[in-house]
Amino acid sequence: MRMACRYFLIVFFYGIGAAFFHLPAVLWPFRMLQTISFQNTSATEIMGTIAFLGDVETHSLDTHTWKIKFLQPWTQSAFTPLKWEMLGQLFRASFIDFKKAINNMVAASNYSYPFVIQSFFFCEIGTDGTKRGFYKGAANGDDVLGYSTDNATWVVQKDTPLAVAVQDFLNRNKGTTANMRSLLLNECIDILESSLKTGNETLHRQEKPVAVVFAQEPPATTDSLLLVCQVTGFYPHLINVSWLQDEVALPSSRINSTTILPNYDLTYQIRSSLAIKSMETSHSYVCRIQHSSLDGKSLVILWERKHRYRVTIVVVVLVASILVVVAGVLFYLQKKRRQYEDVNQAISKTARQ
Structure with a gap:
């Protein structure tokens, strides 16, 4: 209540x-x-x-x-x-x-x-x-x-x-x-x-905010990406959360934010999101948090991009490595089999003599 x-x-x-x-x-x-x-x-x-x-x-x-x-x-x-x-x-x-x-x-x-x-x-x-x-x-x-x-x-x-x-x-x-x-x-x-x-x-207590930035994958039919900045644990409630693209502040019209919500430990949280097009992912994006507990400084969280082609390369390299190991094992087993057959042939030849 x-x-x-x-x-x-x-x-x-x-x-x-x-x-x-x-x-x-x-x-x-x-x-x-x-x-x-x-x-x-x-x-x-x-x-x-x-x-x-x-x-x-x-x-x-x-x-x-x-x-x-x-x-x-x-x-x-x-x-x-x-x-x-x-x-x-x-x-x-x-x-x-x-x-x-x-x-x-x-x-x-x-x-x-x-x-x-x-x-x-x-x-x-x-x-x-x-x-x-x-x-x-x-x-x-x-x-x-x-x-x-x-x-x-x-x-x-x-x-x-x-x-x-x-x-x-x-x-x-x-x-x-x-x-x-x-x-x-x-x-x-x-x-x-x-x-x-x-x-x-x-x-007049001051609690510093903690923040994380991540991307939410859009549906396959859309050509955009949603960047989310989750900020929590701050007190008092007054806070400013903004986004920068290539170190330039973006207008508030591009940003969607929740209202400031209370946590059970008497601190607050807020969630700010930014929608970008796939062609804009080459830019750098930063979530900037300004709060009285930060002594006039800003908490800056950089969005770390994860390119899909890098994942693909890792998968290809991994599969290739597995194939090389399997091929090596097969070659080793085939070589051992031939040596075994040669020994058997030599023993049989000696016995006939």
Whole structure:
């Protein structure tokens, strides 16, 4: 579950989700993902609540005891034990109110069960010191509405009866809006600032990438070759992978790359590929990796060509060698046979005399 959450957050916040609020590029925002399943009016379950600082898992919520769990040894110092306990109870009260409000809105909008609601809480400190907070809600994977501390209003992202009902309710409910703003700009920012100080060693660790380049043989009907550069084991996630032909960088339009994917050891991987024609194989090709762990240098991996005619020559030489050995053995056996026949003839001749 935690691995799936980590993957989802990477894709969401470093990929398509970044366009939602036009966020500035900050390296260590604090984020929390909560998933709630609504089976019917009486069966509602929190499937998971987990928090991240950047891409490092920091906290989770035990919904049986409503206590905050600390996933890193340095994450507890942001608050006193009493305040952490109060925060857990705040989540409990918020969940009860949220469940009741959603069920009432579903009844009013004729929205049908079951469905899953995902909530994203996000706060950051910009390079200029500006503190910002955001909330984004999704139902069954579709954006429903969002909230930003910049304008302090709830905005519909998908015009559905449920989304409009939730927006109207929240914009009228000033207490809920004030609590959301306080949660994002106070508790969230406090956790962020404290964790940036106490978790410095973990957050700024550097793991060097390891890469290999190989060619994938195309179908017999195509006149091309696919060069693949597999890069793994690096941290942090920001990386640049490019291809060079005869020491000249190729345009990105010729390169296909996967998204940056997490490994189980809290590092990352990426796969970049380049398609070339058979007539282009005489050129040299290099995969170039640039990463913060390399101290300003680049990791360069050369594609080593394996010409088919060389393989053919090796096979021919091998077969010829085998034929020579076989011929030599046959010649030796034939010679021995003749010597044996000559000896027998001599013995027979002596016996007759």
